[in-house]
Amino acid sequence: MALAAVIRSSRATTMMELEIELKKASDKLKVDSPDDFTCSAAPSFPVAVSWDATSISLSAACDLFMRFVTRTSHLEHEKFDAAKSRLIERGEKFGEISLKARKTIAMLSQDFIHDGCTILVHGYSRVVLEVLKLAASNRKLFRVLCTEGRPDRTGLRMSNELAALGIPVKVLIDSAVAYSMDEVDMVFVGADGVVESGGIINMMGTYQIALVAHSMNKPVYVAAESYKFARLYPLDQKDMTPAHRPIDFGVPVPTGVEVETSARDYTPPQYLTLLLTDLGVLTPSVVSDELIQLYL
Amino acid sequence: MDIRRAPPSRAASGGVEPRFRQVGFVTAAEPARGPVAPAAASPTASDGLSPVMIPPPLIPVPAPASESLMPSSPPPASSYLLEVVSDLDDYADDDDIDVSWARPPPPALPEPNKRDLTETKNEHAPTSVAQKPKLSKAERRAIQESQRAAKAAAKEAGLKPTAMASDASTKISKQPKTAKTSLKKVVNQVNPPVASDKKTGERPPDKDRKKDIPQPRMQFDDAHRVVKAKKRSVVSQSEARNRVELFRHLPQYAHGTQLPDLESKFLQPDLMHPSVYKVGLQYLSGDISGGNARCIAMLLAFRDAINDYSMPAEKILNRDLTAKISSYVSFLIECRPLSISMGNAIRFLKNRITKLPLALSESEAKVSLQSDIDRFINEKIIVADKVIVSHAVTKIRDDDVLLTFGSASVVEMIFDHARELGKKFRVVVVDSRPNHEGQRLLRRLVAKGISCTYTHINAVSYIMQEVTRVFLGASSVLSNGTVYSRVGTASVAMVAHAFGVPVLVCCEAYKFHERVQLDSICFNELGDPDAISRVPRDESLSHLKNWAENENLHLLNLKYDITPSDYVSMLITDYGMLPPTSVPVIVIGSTDVDHLIIVVGFKFLPARIAVLTVHRTGHGTRAHMCTYAKSKAVYQQLMFSVFGSPSENSIFGIRRMADW
Numbered sequence: 001m002a003l004a005a006v007i008r009s010s011r012a013t014t015m016m017e018l019e020i021e022l023k024k025a026s027d028k029l030k031v032d033s034p035d036d037f038t039c040s041a042a043p044s045f046p047v048a049v050s051w052d053a054t055s056i057s058l059s060a061a062c063d064l065f066m067r068f069v070t071r072t073s074h075l076e077h078e079k080f081d082a083a084k085s086r087l088i089e090r091g092e093k094f095g096e097i098s099l100k101a102r103k104t105i106a107m108l109s110q111d112f113i114h115d116g117c118t119i120l121v122h123g124y125s126r127v128v129l130e131v132l133k134l135a136a137s138n139r140k141l142f143r144v145l146c147t148e149g150r151p152d153r154t155g156l157r158m159s160n161e162l163a164a165l166g167i168p169v170k171v172l173i174d175s176a177v178a179y180s181m182d183e184v185d186m187v188f189v190g191a192d193g194v195v196e197s198g199g200i201i202n203m204m205g206t207y208q209i210a211l212v213a214h215s216m217n218k219p220v221y222v223a224a225e226s227y228k229f230a231r232l233y234p235l236d237q238k239d240m241t242p243a244h245r246p247i248d249f250g251v252p253v254p255t256g257v258e259v260e261t262s263a264r265d266y267t268p269p270q271y272l273t274l275l276l277t278d279l280g281v282l283t284p285s286v287v288s289d290e291l292i293q294l295y296l
Numbered sequence: 297m298d299i300r301r302a303p304p305s306r307a308a309s310g311g312v313e314p315r316f317r318q319v320g321f322v323t324a325a326e327p328a329r330g331p332v333a334p335a336a337a338s339p340t341a342s343d344g345l346s347p348v349m350i351p352p353p354l355i356p357v358p359a360p361a362s363e364s365l366m367p368s369s370p371p372p373a374s375s376y377l378l379e380v381v382s383d384l385d386d387y388a389d390d391d392d393i394d395v396s397w398a399r400p401p402p403p404a405l406p407e408p409n410k411r412d413l414t415e416t417k418n419e420h421a422p423t424s425v426a427q428k429p430k431l432s433k434a435e436r437r438a439i440q441e442s443q444r445a446a447k448a449a450a451k452e453a454g455l456k457p458t459a460m461a462s463d464a465s466t467k468i469s470k471q472p473k474t475a476k477t478s479l480k481k482v483v484n485q486v487n488p489p490v491a492s493d494k495k496t497g498e499r500p501p502d503k504d505r506k507k508d509i510p511q512p513r514m515q516f517d518d519a520h521r522v523v524k525a526k527k528r529s530v531v532s533q534s535e536a537r538n539r540v541e542l543f544r545h546l547p548q549y550a551h552g553t554q555l556p557d558l559e560s561k562f563l564q565p566d567l568m569h570p571s572v573y574k575v576g577l578q579y580l581s582g583d584i585s586g587g588n589a590r591c592i593a594m595l596l597a598f599r600d601a602i603n604d605y606s607m608p609a610e611k612i613l614n615r616d617l618t619a620k621i622s623s624y625v626s627f628l629i630e631c632r633p634l635s636i637s638m639g640n641a642i643r644f645l646k647n648r649i650t651k652l653p654l655a656l657s658e659s660e661a662k663v664s665l666q667s668d669i670d671r672f673i674n675e676k677i678i679v680a681d682k683v684i685v686s687h688a689v690t691k692i693r694d695d696d697v698l699l700t701f702g703s704a705s706v707v708e709m710i711f712d713h714a715r716e717l718g719k720k721f722r723v724v725v726v727d728s729r730p731n732h733e734g735q736r737l738l739r740r741l742v743a744k745g746i747s748c749t750y751t752h753i754n755a756v757s758y759i760m761q762e763v764t765r766v767f768l769g770a771s772s773v774l775s776n777g778t779v780y781s782r783v784g785t786a787s788v789a790m791v792a793h794a795f796g797v798p799v800l801v802c803c804e805a806y807k808f809h810e811r812v813q814l815d816s817i818c819f820n821e822l823g824d825p826d827a828i829s830r831v832p833r834d835e836s837l838s839h840l841k842n843w844a845e846n847e848n849l850h851l852l853n854l855k856y857d858i859t860p861s862d863y864v865s866m867l868i869t870d871y872g873m874l875p876p877t878s879v880p881v882i883v884i885g886s887t888d889v890d891h892l893i894i895v896v897g898f899k900f901l902p903a904r905i906a907v908l909t910v911h912r913t914g915h916g917t918r919a920h921m922c923t924y925a926k927s928k929a930v931y932q933q934l935m936f937s938v939f940g941s942p943s944e945n946s947i948f949g950i951r952r953m954a955d956w
Contacts, residue, residue, distance in 0.1 A: 196872075196873060196874065196875065197866070197875045198875060231872065233866055233873040235691060235765070235798040235800075235865060235866065236798065239691070269875070285875060285877035285878070288874050288875050288877070288878040288881075289878055289881045292871065292872075292874070292878060292881055292882070292885075293881075295872075
């Protein structure tokens with residue numbers, strides 16, 4: 001949305017200038033804090049829960065927006081104003097698609113939730129919330145185990161919302177995941193970004209849960225919109241741009257003691273069963289194919 | 297009788313069963329096979345082989361009495377499969393014509409068999425092919441010719457009859473079991489049209505019809521074919537002695553025997569362009585090695601040849617030039633078998649030649665072709681390497697320990713660039729005999745000031761503990777993500793995987809191939825076995841000096857091996873960083889054809905042929921996979937190995953054909 005507004009308000013007279021302006025704006029979005037932007041722009045622009053400078057989905061979304069908008073080659077032949085309005089159209093369409101994505105994903109995931117199942121969720125993901133909301137409104141009977149999601153305590157927020165929907169919720173501390181994995185039928189997580197190998201980058205703790213689920217043969221479903229597909233390819237946990245979040249232990253940390261404050265981890269594709277996206281239900285190896293089609 | 301049931305027990309006995317060849321290296325013992333009458337239609341006799349069994353050779357094995365033999369039906373089986381392959385679009389054609397055709401008249405059998413046994417024994421005598429076999433073959437040929445003529449008249453798909461005729465004659469002349477290898481030939485049909493150059497002389501009118509289905513690759517354990525190829529060869533060379541059984545289907549010649557012939561040919565300039573000749577010699581001596589170097593050298597030689605080419609008056613430029621290029625290619629093949637990169641480049645060049653507009657004058661055409669070649673080299677190799685390097689250096693951090701195996705040109709460039717960017721890292725170069733290619737890389741890296749460690753491959757599990765990343769080059773990457781590269785790469789990748797070290801394979805996209813290969817045996821290159829027996833600079837270690845005289849000793853010098861995609865963490869190509877599963881998307885995206893039929897064969901799973909049809913639609917590619925699998929378990933195994941997991945997205949529709 002914000003970027004579509006940029007197009008509208010731009011006074012550029014050639015495509016190249018417009019592209020450059022768009023690029024500048026998207027870089028700004030990626031780097032600056034949310035205060036710089038109007039509130040109207042923020043909620044409508046699809047971002048990750050934690051709006052921080054290192055948000056992967058934000059940069060992925062910006063890149064995709066740029067690609068999507070500037071991809072058409074036949075624009076070169078038209079007059080500039082017509083082209084500009086065309087671009088604005090496409091930009092707004094992109095925004096619509098992103099908003100509708102969640103509804104599509106929720107619809108696709110209904111087949112996976114059966115009556116009497118137990119779902120494990122991790123952290124606060126609006127997509128997963130949408131999925132469960134739709135399932136509840138379809139009168140499916142299921143219960144949810146929700147991890148606490150330290151240090152953000154996002155899990156508590158999630159369980160709040162779920163309880164408000166009338167879904168039976170049980171909160172676990174993060175360490176109790178393996179303990180409860182027996183009674184779990186499937187794991188649902190969101191994603192900050194889906195990387196080219198088919199793995200996901202998500203809140204710290206996702207990798208652990210995926211490992212435990214994989215070793216106990218429980219399916220792990222990732223609900224992610226397609227704009228979150230990023231052209232990254234981490235080889236290991238440290239191969240990403242670091243994102244830190246201060247952790248409050250309640251007591252001051254003694255001097256000389258280091259704290260691991262990384263906020264994200266990378267889950268390799270072999271631990272994920274399926275990706276539920278607005279493009280359909282995909283296997284992890286498809287992400288790269290989609291990216292190739294989009295970018296090449 | 298249900299032949300399908302019986303073999304599993306024999307397979308379970310570990311292959312000691314007489315009709316199966318022993319695994320490993322055996323010498324040809326006396327043939328004890330009685331006449332084998334082809335059985336009634338039982339297409340699944342070959343089915344009895346478990347995946348572990350190796351199909352028997354063409355030559356007779358130490359086999360006891362023939363009554364234990366099933367009056368087996370590999371001929372009908374393989375003919376069925378030939379049918380499958382040939383009649384992909386032609387299901388209307390009936391089986392009975394072919395079955396009867398495939399089954400030769402019994403009276404003809406016993407004699408040819410006995411004669412043939414002697415002749416195959418003669419194969420094992422060093423070098424020359426005896427005159428006797430030719431005569432007996434000719435007699436049998438006469439019988440087959442008449443059948444073949446009738447067959448060719450009846451058949452619509454003109455290509456396959458001749459293939460099957462020669463196959464049939466070989467089938468009939470050899471043991472029925474040995475027809476499995478012709479089955480192998482047919483089944484191993486995925487390859488670039490380059491291999492078909494060998495057969496262009498044989499079947500010129502069928503060239504157009506061959507467009508969709510790739511030619512069967514030349515299998516060198518078929519004596520009949522080898523003799524034919526020899527007749528057409530530009531350079532004569534003698535076959536190596538003491539060849540390893542398992543690799544009889546690959547060409548192996550005694551090193552250096554083609555030199556006298558080559559020297560005499562040098563003074564006939566119209567036969568061979570001097571640049572091509574020079575490049576061929578450089579391949580032969582090993583001066584030029586490495587996928588990129590060989591490809592570039594070959595393309596530049598062709599460029600010179602095109603430059604000097606003058607079209608004869610009555611001929612059409614396309615055809616004549618293509619024929620000339622094909623002759624050059626056959627020459628190069630005889631110096632050293634083509635690498636996959638070269639094969640793809642040749643395919644590109646031939647494509648460009650055929651696409652030349654007929655209205656172009658000769659000089660314009662030549663200029664256009666030369667610029668095409670230059671563009672290919674520039675875009676697909678030089679610029680591609682730059683892109684790969686720029687991606688790869690992002691994966692190198694400070695204080696990394698990078699391991700590489702052998703000497704890959706693109707890996708050297710990566711290290712160079714990383715050093716220029718100021719990154720602090722050290723390199724471990726792992727090397728192996730007999731070529732010690734890593735030493736060249738080591739010298740160059742040390743000269744640039746990169747701190748290196750050098751070790752041999754037997755220490756790779758020891759050194760892997762300190763390593764943080766492994767960079768490997770590749771000769772090619774196949775469609776299921778397996779990496780085809782210098783022998784030893786697979787071991788390094790496996791050890792890296794075991795230690796949790798990421799393996800990054802760097803390969804330009806032009807080297808990708810649509811073939812799928814499950815093992816290192818069905819397609820490989822055999823080097824000179826003397827290179828193994830000799831330890832340079834240390835004559836006291838020459839225990840194997842007289843290895844050729846010992847009948848029980850066979851030396852094997854494999855050049856390539858395949859690394860399964862599970863061991864590869866990431867593929868770095870000019871398309872970016874991809875998982876190995878994305879290779880088919882690139883391969884399909886870069887071919888011109890809209891409808892590609894790929895036949896995948898499996899050496900150890902006869903009667904399982906998978907046909908992968910790919911349709912390009914507006915939304916990308918859809919791949920329909922039809923498998924003629926005999927059992928669901930095998931079908932799943934097949935799918936798994938080809939695509940990595942049964943539910944891969946590339947397969948939108950799967951049709952299972954009824955059993956034959």
